[in-house]
Amino acid sequence: MTPSHPAGPLRARADAGLRSITVGIAALEVSKDPGTLLVTYALGSCIGLILHDPVQRAAGLLHFMLPLSRTAPEQAKLRPEMFADTGVPLLFERMARLGCKMSDLVIRAAGGGSFLDGEGVLDIGNRNYTILRKMLWKSGLMITAEDVGGTRSRTVRVYPATGEVFVRSGSEEAPL
Amino acid sequence: MSTLALISAETIVKRVNRLPALSASVARLAALAGDENATVAELEGVVRPDIALTANLLRYANSAAVRGRAEVVTVRDAVLRLGRQQLWNIAASGSLAKVIPTSLPGYGFETLGFWRHSVAVAVLAQRIADAAGLELRVHAFTAGLMHDVGKLVVEEFLASSKAAVLARMGEGGMAFVASEREVLGTDHTEVGGRLAERWGLPSAVVTCCRGHHEPEALGDVPERRLACAVHVANALAHGMGLGADVGELRRKTDAGAMARLALDTPKLEVIACASLDEIERLASGFGGKA
Numbered sequence: 122m123t124p125s126h127p128a129g130p131l132r133a134r135a136d137a138g139l140r141s142i143t144v145g146i147a148a149l150e151v152s153k154d155p156g157t158l159l160v161t162y163a164l165g166s167c168i169g170l171i172l173h174d175p176v177q178r179a180a181g182l183l184h185f186m187l188p189l190s191r192t193a194p195e196q197a198k199l200r201p202e203m204f205a206d207t208g209v210p211l212l213f214e215r216m217a218r219l220g221c222k223m224s225d226l227v228i229r230a231a232g233g234g235s236f237l238d239g240e241g242v243l244d245i246g247n248r249n250y251t252i253l254r255k256m257l258w259k260s261g262l263m264i265t266a267e268d269v270g271g272t273r274s275r276t277v278r279v280y281p282a283t284g285e286v287f288v289r290s291g292s293e294e295a296p297l
Numbered sequence: 298m299s300t301l302a303l304i305s306a307e308t309i310v311k312r313v314n315r316l317p318a319l320s321a322s323v324a325r326l327a328a329l330a331g332d333e334n335a336t337v338a339e340l341e342g343v344v345r346p347d348i349a350l351t352a353n354l355l356r357y358a359n360s361a362a363v364r365g366r367a368e369v370v371t372v373r374d375a376v377l378r379l380g381r382q383q384l385w386n387i388a389a390s391g392s393l394a395k396v397i398p399t400s401l402p403g404y405g406f407e408t409l410g411f412w413r414h415s416v417a418v419a420v421l422a423q424r425i426a427d428a429a430g431l432e433l434r435v436h437a438f439t440a441g442l443m444h445d446v447g448k449l450v451v452e453e454f455l456a457s458s459k460a461a462v463l464a465r466m467g468e469g470g471m472a473f474v475a476s477e478r479e480v481l482g483t484d485h486t487e488v489g490g491r492l493a494e495r496w497g498l499p500s501a502v503v504t505c506c507r508g509h510h511e512p513e514a515l516g517d518v519p520e521r522r523l524a525c526a527v528h529v530a531n532a533l534a535h536g537m538g539l540g541a542d543v544g545e546l547r548r549k550t551d552a553g554a555m556a557r558l559a560l561d562t563p564k565l566e567v568i569a570c571a572s573l574d575e576i577e578r579l580a581s582g583f584g585g586k587a
Binding site for chain 2: 146163165166186200234235246248273
């Protein structure tokens with residue numbers, strides 16, 4: 122689908138000549154082509170999980186929406202990327218197929234935002250983050266850098282060749 | 298923040314009147330949509346003179362999502378296949394798609410972003426209303442679709458006051474709609490209600506435009522639960538990343554609205570994943586906006 126929030130004028134680096142691969146909601150993409158960048162738009166309570174392998178110069182980006190596939194097992198079969206518990210293993214698998222070693226992977230995460238109320242009325246963002254942490258911890262993996270929580274919506278850009286990751290919220294963009 | 302550009306009531310009326318009207322068939326279908334005794338002939342009579350609606354209807358009746366064995370070639374067959382509810386949804390979608398301007402820079406919305414958000418809230422509100430068994434659920438899709446139409450009017454004022462609105466959100470952690478009201482003297486819910494009224498939309502839809510941020514403030518009116526459904530659908534859509542604008546996640550989700558619909562987060566998660574495909578399909582393939 123065409124992105125609804127194309128890259129604004131603010132760029133931390135020139136993307137000229139790079140082919141942009143859009144990762145939709147409940148989707149994932151991997152790439153070891155230095156001529157590409159991975160982008161996902163408007164992470165609200167969803168989380169973008171970013172893997173980078175500096176040895177293979179490969180990157181992967183998963184945009185998952187909900188924590189657990191038992192919410193909708195049938196949907197999970199059709200779109201495993203929708204859930205943390207089915208999407209995260211898939212992302213690691215796809216990276217492995219690119220020749221990446223688990224121990225080389227740098228893990229980053231962005232998103233998991235919450236609403237202003239603070240009452241936890243609708244706390245999908247929080248649940249997403251908790252499950253992600255739990256899953257990684259069980260596998261002995263650590264998140265190296267993260268930009269999660271708060272009331273911001275985030276757009277994430279990942280550069281497979283360099284491993285750079287930029288998170289944009291509104292008109293502000295920062296490296297992760 | 299010394300330059301407050303308050304919008305006067307007259308200015309709003311003027312701008313509301315300047316927006317193009319929805320097609321005439323929409324107001325007529327609005328009445329028939331809630332009427333269980335409406336006949337196929339009556340519905341057909343409203344649709345046939347509206348060429349754009351006829352085309353949309355036939356296209357949808359033959360789309361992969363609903364296609365039956367035989368091709369639908371007449372309005373009558375399309376009405377029979379899709380039913381009163383879907384016909385109403387399609388008429389509202391098609392007419393809204395036509396009046397959305399090409400960009401809404403004030404809200405940081407692309408046209409497609411506004412459209413996608415509107416469709417997302419429509420689909421989610423419909424599912425929430427169905428799950429809660431709301432009496433007014435025939436209007437849930439349209440109420441969700443139209444909830445933000447006030448933004449089409451407030452937009453041009455916001456473009457010059459955006460910095461002031463954003464500053465208030467940043468400083469005091471104020472919700473977006475409250476900042477809007479403080480800086481502009483009105484907000485997109487009030488203006489949206491007026492616009493929906495002028496467009497001849499049913500009072501349930503008008504009320505949802507007005508009350509979708511604070512449904513509890515509507516008091517004990519028959520439309521309150523429908524407004525609650527739109528309120529929750531709106532929050533869910535923003536959470537799902539379907540409608541990030543300058544307001545982002547700076548909105549309050551009303552615990553009362555959730556309780557009134559007997560909803561909790563796990564139930565909404567089920568609704569969210571069941572809706573994503575439909576939202577993406579309607580947003581990309583319908584209404585000529587994608």
